[in-house]
Amino acid sequence: MGFFIAQLLTGLANAAALFLVASGLSLIFGVTRIVNFAHGSFYMLGAYVGITLMGVLPGVLGPHFGFWGAIVLTGLIVGLAGALVEIVVLRPIYRAPELFQLVATFGVILVVQDLALMVWGAEDQMGPRAPGLRGVFRILGEPIPKYDIVLICITPFILLALWALIAKTRLGVLVRAATQDREMVAALGVNQRWLFTGVFALGSALASWGGALQLPKGGADLLMDFNIIGPLFVVTVIGGMGSLPGAFIAAVLISVLNVFGVAYMPQSTLVLMFVVMAIVLIVRPYGLLGKEEVAGEHGQSGAPETPIRPFGQRGKIAVAGLLLVLALLPLVTQPFALVLLTDIVIFALFAASLQFILGTGGLVSFGHAAFYGGGAYAAALMVTYAKTPMEIAFLFAPLGAGMLALVIGWFCIRLSGVYFAMLTLAFSQLVWSLVFQWRAVTRGDDGLIDIWPSAWLSGTVPYYYFTLVVGVLGILFLRTVIHAPFGYALRAGRDSARQAEAMGIDVKRVQYVAFALAGALAGLAGGLFVFAKGSVFPTELEIGKSFDALIVVFLGGVKTLSGGIVGASFMAAVEDWLTRLHYWRLLLGLLIIAVVILAPEGIVGSARRLGLRLGLVKHTEAD
Amino acid sequence: MLELRDVNSFYGKAHILQDLSFSVGCGEVVALLGRNGAGKSTTMKSIIQIVRPRSGSVTLAGRELVGQPSYRVARSGIGYVPEDRRIFTALTVLENLEVGRQPRRDGAPFWTVDALFELFPNLYERRNRLGKAMSGGEQQMLTIARTLMGNPSLLLLDEPSEGIAPVIVEQMAHAILRLKAQGLTVMISEQNLHFARVVADRAIIIESGAKKFDGSFEELAAKPEIRDAYLAV
Numbered sequence: 001m002g003f004f005i006a007q008l009l010t011g012l013a014n015a016a017a018l019f020l021v022a023s024g025l026s027l028i029f030g031v032t033r034i035v036n037f038a039h040g041s042f043y044m045l046g047a048y049v050g051i052t053l054m055g056v057l058p059g060v061l062g063p064h065f066g067f068w069g070a071i072v073l074t075g076l077i078v079g080l081a082g083a084l085v086e087i088v089v090l091r092p093i094y095r096a097p098e099l100f101q102l103v104a105t106f107g108v109i110l111v112v113q114d115l116a117l118m119v120w121g122a123e124d125q126m127g128p129r130a131p132g133l134r135g136v137f138r139i140l141g142e143p144i145p146k147y148d149i150v151l152i153c154i155t156p157f158i159l160l161a162l163w164a165l166i167a168k169t170r171l172g173v174l175v176r177a178a179t180q181d182r183e184m185v186a187a188l189g190v191n192q193r194w195l196f197t198g199v200f201a202l203g204s205a206l207a208s209w210g211g212a213l214q215l216p217k218g219g220a221d222l223l224m225d226f227n228i229i230g231p232l233f234v235v236t237v238i239g240g241m242g243s244l245p246g247a248f249i250a251a252v253l254i255s256v257l258n259v260f261g262v263a264y265m266p267q268s269t270l271v272l273m274f275v276v277m278a279i280v281l282i283v284r285p286y287g288l289l290g291k292e293e294v295a296g297e298h299g300q301s302g303a304p305e306t307p308i309r310p311f312g313q314r315g316k317i318a319v320a321g322l323l324l325v326l327a328l329l330p331l332v333t334q335p336f337a338l339v340l341l342t343d344i345v346i347f348a349l350f351a352a353s354l355q356f357i358l359g360t361g362g363l364v365s366f367g368h369a370a371f372y373g374g375g376a377y378a379a380a381l382m383v384t385y386a387k388t389p390m391e392i393a394f395l396f397a398p399l400g401a402g403m404l405a406l407v408i409g410w411f412c413i414r415l416s417g418v419y420f421a422m423l424t425l426a427f428s429q430l431v432w433s434l435v436f437q438w439r440a441v442t443r444g445d446d447g448l449i450d451i452w453p454s455a456w457l458s459g460t461v462p463y464y465y466f467t468l469v470v471g472v473l474g475i476l477f478l479r480t481v482i483h484a485p486f487g488y489a490l491r492a493g494r495d496s497a498r499q500a501e502a503m504g505i506d507v508k509r510v511q512y513v514a515f516a517l518a519g520a521l522a523g524l525a526g527g528l529f530v531f532a533k534g535s536v537f538p539t540e541l542e543i544g545k546s547f548d549a550l551i552v553v554f555l556g557g558v559k560t561l562s563g564g565i566v567g568a569s570f571m572a573a574v575e576d577w578l579t580r581l582h583y584w585r586l587l588l589g590l591l592i593i594a595v596v597i598l599a600p601e602g603i604v605g606s607a608r609r610l611g612l613r614l615g616l617v618k619h620t621e622a623d
Numbered sequence: 624m625l626e627l628r629d630v631n632s633f634y635g636k637a638h639i640l641q642d643l644s645f646s647v648g649c650g651e652v653v654a655l656l657g658r659n660g661a662g663k664s665t666t667m668k669s670i671i672q673i674v675r676p677r678s679g680s681v682t683l684a685g686r687e688l689v690g691q692p693s694y695r696v697a698r699s700g701i702g703y704v705p706e707d708r709r710i711f712t713a714l715t716v717l718e719n720l721e722v723g724r725q726p727r728r729d730g731a732p733f734w735t736v737d738a739l740f741e742l743f744p745n746l747y748e749r750r751n752r753l754g755k756a757m758s759g760g761e762q763q764m765l766t767i768a769r770t771l772m773g774n775p776s777l778l779l780l781d782e783p784s785e786g787i788a789p790v791i792v793e794q795m796a797h798a799i800l801r802l803k804a805q806g807l808t809v810m811i812s813e814q815n816l817h818f819a820r821v822v823a824d825r826a827i828i829i830e831s832g833a834k835k836f837d838g839s840f841e842e843l844a845a846k847p848e849i850r851d852a853y854l855a856v
């Protein structure tokens with residue numbers, strides 16, 4: 001009994017930080033309709049700034065005022081940083097499609113990561129103990145840290161304070177009004193720009209308080225931002241977007257579950273959270289206290305798309321020429337260049353599969369790596385455990401990934417917009433944690449090794465040709481699908497679900513099939529990858545991998561299939577020298593933000609526009 | 624006080640307002656008449672800058688409004704009551720009024736919540752109800768009251784009598800006449816000539832976004848062909 005209560009209390013204490021962070025995310029989403037992927041970065045900043053201030057302030061203000069003053073001040077400082085991000089990065093793009101906003105906040109993640117590295121270094125930092133709260137209370141014989149009890153006691157007050165702010169103040173009234181109808185709020189004389197900035201600052205401050213408050217129980221490290229995203233999204237999805245009480249309930253639920261998971265099922269702590277999420281979503285698709293999304297207001301709202309046309313004569317010749325060059329390259333280049341080219345083709349196929357679901361399907365999938373890594377693991381598991389010959393194991397890559405996409409898609413397709421994005425990300429984290437923690441089968445982070453191609457394909461040159469053929473066929477297949485009636489149906493559903501339904505298209509079904517197809521092709525790329533490298537590790541399933549693909553598609557241009565391919569080539573080429581630089585994330589982050597704001601059509605779109613202006617490209621050759 | 628000169632507004636490629644010009648004098652109540660789809664709402668939105676005119680000018684007491692954000696236009700003294708009301712449904716009546724609250728403005732009547740409850744007694748009884756729990760007529764009163772909380776000197780009312788019970792329409796006409804007596808300038812859009820005639824001094828008729836008539840109701844009565852051509856009977 002004592003043990004049980006102790007576990008419960010620890011869970012409740014852990015819920016404090018998670019609730020603070022989640023409430024900030026919810027608040028920001030409610031008003032700005034932006035899912036701030038950089039929210040974890042403000043949590044991390046809160047931890048680092050908190051440590052620094054806790055090192056300085058107690059010397060000036062005494063231990064108690066120093067510690068708690070440091071926490072308060074952390075919120076102010078990080079809140080200001082949040083305001084800055086809102087003004088510089090988000091203000092110009094509130095009217096842009098969701099994807100642009102999501103990618104921009106991802107740019108912010110990269111920038112903050114490197115800034116934190118510059119200022120605080122790569123070493124993990126221990127959090128200081130809270131003054132006067134060093135010991136433990138004994139409850140039914142079990143030791144409970146005093147600080148945990150304090151956290152448990154203050155969390156309801158935080159919830160109450162936030163509730164009062166939202167329910168009782170003019171700011172809260174304006175925030176709620178703006179959540180429903182921003183335009184009307186502006187027409188009544190409210191400068192909503194500053195309202196947005198204020199809300200973003202407050203949300204960031206809440207995240208930073210979460211980071212600072214957990215310091216005595218943990219510390220600060222450079223992975224905090226990514227590590228919190230999984231639980232954060234799970235809590236937000238379970239609680240319901242934009243609901244503070246929902247966030248509170250879900251934070252408690254997840255934290256308590258985690259503590260018991262660690263005690264009773266240490267092998268599956270990470271997975272448990274996602275299982276609970278899946279169950280909640282089956283019963284309540286918009287979370288425990290969430291409301292159904294009002295369609296229309298924040299759907300994709302970019303410029304109308306130029307219709308996709310088949311390649312013109314010149315385009316066909318250019319592509320054929322390029323393929324010829326690629327086919328002849330092994331005669332003249334060094335092996336290492338071929339290895340790089342193999343990587344590029346694999347990445348291009350992966351990116352094209354994402355572009356298909358994202359551009360043509362209009363579904364912003366944030367967990368596409370689940371299928372890429374999933375395909376790689378499917379093949380690798382066949383080789384490892386069934387000694388399957390490569391030719392057959394390879395087929396399991398698209399097959400396994402396609403099946404996985406059918407399962408995940410079943411949950412995700414029912415939702416749209418940001419819910420879809422968050423859910424795909426959460427599911428990809430589920431797959432990742434499954435692979436990471438199920439060591440008996442997947443060998444965890446030791447990875448699966450010795451996965452080599454058959455004799456006739458081994459060697460750099462034969463495998464390069466194999467990759468080239470499979471990759472080009474895969475991309476051609478996607479092109480064919482896009483131009484087939486199925487592709488038109490998919491686009492019709494993206495542009496106006498209602499009209500498409502009126503035309504007799506079962507939009508959700510079409511999207512479901514497209515999602516599975518995109519998953520299978522990502523898995524194909526993963527299959528190519530695993531036999532190229534001879535091994536696969538959980539890193540291929542990480543959030544970072546999904547984001548790599550998103551960035552590539554985004555940089556290349558969302559609207560054309562070639563965008564993904566050009567982006568992948570550009571990225572692979574640039575990454576090679578970029579990653580040699582010390583602070584490459586900073587540069588890449590700034591580049592992404594600049595592209596979002598200045599050249600939202602990506603490389604292909606911008607180049608085409610330049611070409612049009614210079615008279616080099618004719619309209620008819622579009623794709 | 625308000626002057627539109629050669630205003631052209633678009634929705635995408637659709638050219639809605641076509642070189643629209645008119646002016647509204649201080650203290651006047653003007654009815655903007657026209658059939659459904661004539662461009663009345665677009666005219667109002669082009670004044671408050673929810674729709675941004677592509678060319679032309681809209682001035683309030685000589686100050687250019689085109690290109691300014693809506694909140695500035697509102698703060699310069701224009702109160703806008705949209706036709707679809709746009710009540711904040713998840714907020715109570717009092718909270719809806721709070722959103723509209725702006726500081727006192729020189730040269731315009733100053734409104735308090737109590738004064739508004741006196742003008743619209745129904746609202747007082749419902750003050751703690753959520754917006755979504757109100758009838759259409761009550762919502763219409765709430766939108767007007769909410770806008771008056773901004774202490775405007777010019778009120779834009781977009782089809783306030785639409786879809787509302789006759790009793791309430793009468794109350795509304797009463798309220799508008801009281802506002803007029805307080806010196807408020809009002810522009811009211813209507814398809815309903817009878818209601819317009821009760822409250823307004825002057826009529827402006829538009830069709831396909833262009834002005835077809837501008838004058839007193841007596842002049843309009845003398846030209847039945849205009850009424851028949853541009854107004855639904």
Ligand SMILES: Nc1ncnc2c1ncn2[C@@H]1O[C@H](COP(=O)(O)OP(=O)(O)O)[C@@H](O)[C@H]1O
Nearest residue numbers: 634637639657658659660661662663664665666
């Ligand atoms: N949001 C919109 N997008 C495109 N067209 C619109 C929009 N709103 C109105 N219109 C069109 O503009 C014209 C004028 O509409 P509106 O100003 O609402 O007329 P009224 O208020 O006189 O009924 C109509 O033809 C209408 O179909």
Ligand SMILES: [Mg+2]
Nearest residue numbers: 663664706782
């Ligand atoms: Mg209208």
